[in-house]
Every structure is written in C-alpha cells, then in structure tokens.
Amino acid sequence: MNMPITPQKPAKKLSLKDNYNLLTRGLGWETSYQDMDKVFAQDKFEGIKIHDWDKWEDPFRLTMDAYWKYQGEKEKKLYAIVDAFQQNNGQFNVTDARYINTLKLFLTGVSPLEYQAHRGFAMVGRNFRGTSARIAAQMQAIDELRHAQTQAHTISHYNKFFSGLHDPTHMFDRVWYLSVPKSYFEDAMSAGPFEFITAISFSFEYVLTNLLFMPFMSGAAYNGDMATVTFGFSAQSDESRHMTLGLEVVKFILEQDPDNVPIVQKWLDKWFWRGYRLLTLVSMMMDYMLPKKVMSWAEAWEMYFEQNGGALFNDLARYGIRMPKYHEVASKEKHRLSHEAWATFYNFSHAAAFHTWVPEESEMKWLAEKYPTTFDSLYRPRFEHWREQQQKGERFSNGTLPMLCQVCQVPMFFTEPDDPTKICYRETTYRDEKFHFCSDGCKDIFGNEPEKYVQAWLPVHQIYQGNCFRPGTDPTAPGFEPLAEVLQYYGFHVGEDGGEYLGSLDARNWTQWTGKPAVAE
Amino acid sequence: MSAVSKEKDRVFVAFQTNDDTRSIVEAIEADNAEAIVSRYPAMVKIEVPGRLVIRRETIGDLIGRAYDLRELHINLISISGNIEESDDELVLHWNQH
Secondary structure (H helix, E strand, O other): OOOOOOOOOOOOOOHHHHHHHHHHHOOOOOOOOOOOOOHEEEEEOOOOOOOOHOOOOOOOOOOOHHHHHHHHHHHHHHHHHHHHHHOOOHHOOOOOOHHHHHHHHHHHOOHHHHHHHHHHHHHHHHHHHOOOOOOOOHHHHHHHHHHHHHHHHHHHHHHOOOOOOOOHHHOOOOOOHHHHHHHHHHHHHOHHHHHHHHHHHHHHHHHHHHHHHHHHHHHHHHOOOOHHHHHHHHHHHHHHHHHHHHHHHHHHHHHHHOOHHHHHHHHHHHHHHHHHHOHHHHHHHHHHHHHOOOOOOOHHHHHHHHHHHHHHHHHHHOOOOOOOOOHHHHHHHHHOOHHHHHHHHHHHHHOOOOOOOOOOHHHHHHHHHHHHOHHHHHHHHHHHHHHHHHHHHOOOOOOOOOEEEEOOEEOOOOEOOEEEEEEEEEEEEEOEEEEOOOHHHHHHHHHHHHHHHHHOHHHHHHHHHHOOOOOOOOOOHHHHHHHHHHHHOOOOOOOOOEEEEEOOOOHHHHHOOOOOOOOOO | OOOOOOOOOOEEEEEOHHHHHHHHHHHHHOOOOOEEEEEEOOOOEEEEEEEEEEEEHHHHHHHHOOOHHHHHHHHEEEEEEEEEEEOOOOEEEEEOO
C-alpha cells in the first residue's frame, strides 16, 4: 500500500555560532578516571587563574570543513603561482641580486621560526583546559607548518641560482646571528602555555607582526619578487586568524581574574622588548638590503607600532594594561637602529651567509632624507670611509668576534638611548658571575628569570670555548685557522656564501645570466 | 578650551589586490562612509576611524551570487581591532574611553 509521505521540512541550517559551538564545546569532557589537573598538568603553574573556559569567545569561527576548504583553495592558488614563477624564470626579474640576500636572511632566520611555532602551538594545543582554545591552537599549529612548507618550497627555487640558501636548518642551530631568532622562540617554548601564547600570539603575531611581514612582503613586491609576495600574502591571511587569537587570548585572561593583570603586564613588557630586539634584523633589511626601498624602518615603526600599537594599548587600558616598558626607548632608537645593525654586519660579512655592501651614493641620499637627524652626522662618514678602503682593495673585515647580549643575543652595538655616540652597556652579577646586556630592557628580563638566561648558548662564547668545530677537528694542528673551521661547522660554502657583494659569485652570475649590472642603476 | 575632537583610532583590513577583492573593497566603501582606501603593490588597505563593517549581502549584490563571509580568508592579508563575526557581518572596532 502506498502511503503518501508528508515531506519533512529540511532542518534549518545552523548559524556560524551554533555550528562552531557544537564543534568546540561539544567535544570536551570532564575526565573521570584521571584527575583533570593531572590531564592538564601545565595550565596552572604560571599563576594564571581561569574560572570559566566557556567565556572564551571565538572570533573566527572556522570549523574543520571550512578550514580544509579555504586552506585548500589558498594552497592551489599559491602553488600555481610558484609554478608559473619557476617556469618563467621569475628570479631574474628582481631589481638586482643584492635583493636575494633578504631571502637568505628570511629562509635561515624566519622560516625555522615557523616550524618552532608549529611545535609550540601543538604544545599549547595539548595543554589548555578549554576546548575551543585547544582547537584554535591546533589549527594554528597546522597553519605554522604550512608556513614552514610554503616558504621552503618558494625560496628553494632561488637556491638553484644563488648562494647561502642550501641548508637553513643546519645554520639556524649554529650560526651566531641566527641564535637571535632561535633563542627568542626557545625562550617562549620553554615557558608555560599561557606565557607562550601571550608571547607569540599576542606580542609577536598581533603587536609586532606587521613589522616583520609588511616590510619583507612589500619589499618583495617593490623588487619584483612575486613568488615571495604570493607566499607572504597567503601566509598573512592565516596570520589574521592568529592575530585575532592573540587578542582574544589576552582579553580572555585579563577578564577572568584581576590577579592575572600583573602577570600579563610582565609578559607584555618582556615580549615586547624581545620581539623588538629581534626586529633589528628587519630594520637593516628595509633600509639597506632592498635595492628599491618601500619605506624606512623609522616610518614602519611609526605606522605599525606607534600608531597601530598605540590604538591597541588604548583599547586594553580598560583592563589596567599600559604600554610596554621601554617602548619610548624603541622610539628613540628608530633613527639609529638600522644603521648600527648594517654597519655591524658589514664588519662581519666574512662570517655571515649573506653578502653586505656599502650603500650607493643615491641610497645614502635616501637615507639622509629619511633620517635627517642622524644619518649624515653619525653614519655616512663610516660608510664613506669603508667605501674608500674598498676602492683601495682593503675592504674592512673585523678580525675578532662581537660581544653578545646575554638575553637577546644580538651583538652589543646598540647606543645609549640619549647618546648615540656611546655604546649602551649594562651588566649584573649573579652567583659570582658577570653577565652583559645591550639595554635596560634585556637586563630587566634577565633579572626576572636569571636561572633561565644563565643557560643561554651564546655563539661567540661557544666558539671561544672550542665547541664550534666539526667532529675530528684538531685545533693543535699546524696552520689551524679557527674562523675557517667555524664556517665549516656552520655549513657555509666558504668563499661563496658571505663577504662583500661586489665581485661575489652571486653578483658575477647575475650579470652573466641577465646582462644586468650587479647593482641596478 | 578647544572643541576639536581627536580622530578615533582607526581599524583596518588589508586584502591582496585581485579581481575578487575589487568588489569587496567596493562593498566596504559603500557600507562605511569614512573609509580610507590606500593602494600598495599587490595590496589594498581600507581604514576606518573606530568601526569597520563588512556585510555579506552588499558583497553578494555586487558579485551577483550568494557570498559566504568566510571566503574573505582567501584574500585577507591583515586586520586590526576587536572582531565580531556573524553570518551576515564582520565588524572590526576599538573600544575606547
């Protein structure tokens, strides 16, 4: 018998909010045969008090199906562009081969951080008691692995043509200037989950991210490197989810308990300063390494920190949060940072895996315009002197090793906030040993956690202690050259990877392959 | 005392420059009277003092099909401000005294 079937109305589609709630709230449970505190053993020791994880608001409610769908679309677009770039020999369209050195800095100094972020967010994604926080962290862990991969794929193409790109992970674990980013992230990863997420999601990926990505990606666009632009913007779209996670995390923690405020403030102070010191490398990239310059470091700092960051901290003022300590020092330094950094790398070019050079006269003119109070008086004379030396065939090379700051591990070339003619030295004695710092910011960080920083693996100390040679190297053998052996330990292709740009293999190849001059007119 | 009020802190959204975002930018300009659009190589940035709203319906009308606001992720570069997200609107704003 046929019974007429009354068609049922299709169920109303779930709203974004309900859909996401089912995914995130619905998947957690109170454990019954192990104590919750045992299952989540790391989310209380930092002193952060969370009374109600359900108060967590998910600003970007991306469910797994949406995540795979949209990330998949981004990947297809990205790799299509990378393929086209490779097939079209896009690497020869950059302004000149000096630009490639920014990619060397990126691949060895930034891409490994993406991998560390992947590990760090996986850690956090295991340790938070709240389900939605865990899911957001887990998605971010996948995003960060994606970033490591897309950067490796994109920049590996340049490795076919240019030096210094052949072994970024080996270099990252050993090379002196790369311990700056490495120690930064390891500091975060060896902290607890709340500090990690405040440091990376908020302080790095919200407050300071634009100062890392905008310069590199705009620099790439201005200099004809469409492949890097593509992965940069594609990664940044993931970053906007990360940024919202960072802001949400900080607000959530601050709203949960007033006792959390001073803890968070301390972390904001620490991680602002550590992040700012890390960005030293970006400042010199912007002002000296891009043949076509986007904007000066000082302008970028004004736009992205002083204005954007200012707006952000105005917003957080209602929780009792203030601007990070020493932000005014960063403002004072903005007219000097890039010049002091580049001058140092020029000194130690023979020990780096990227080239350096004296800026052209036209570039010095740009620098003088952008830095009217400092460039001509403090820095031009150095570069002109070095140019003279170079023209005489006596290119300057610093024969010793720089002193490093115990905390940020950057060579101590920073100058006193109120006196650019004096190197800024700070020191403290802890358990009968003297430690050195580049600034009050780093000294304060040490003072709050000395047991952490006395364990720092400082590349220069390690070299002098004889720990930076390949196994089987004999320092007592006649003709032993310590620097050459260290560069071998670093995995450098000695004679190709570092040193002066003019006359380098990169520069000679560039002219031979493209017919264009080593330095674009 | 001067009666000049300080401009509210701006929020911004930045997109990759391509055909899809042309309509998104147009929609944002239509829905935000004080929008300021800046164009850079491969990127377009829209700033608004205080509050910026992106409406699903406005974009959908411009492109001639139903639009899911989550599609913004494909072309999004960067963002600032507190975020409120619903099926129909994405709002960026600062909470200021």
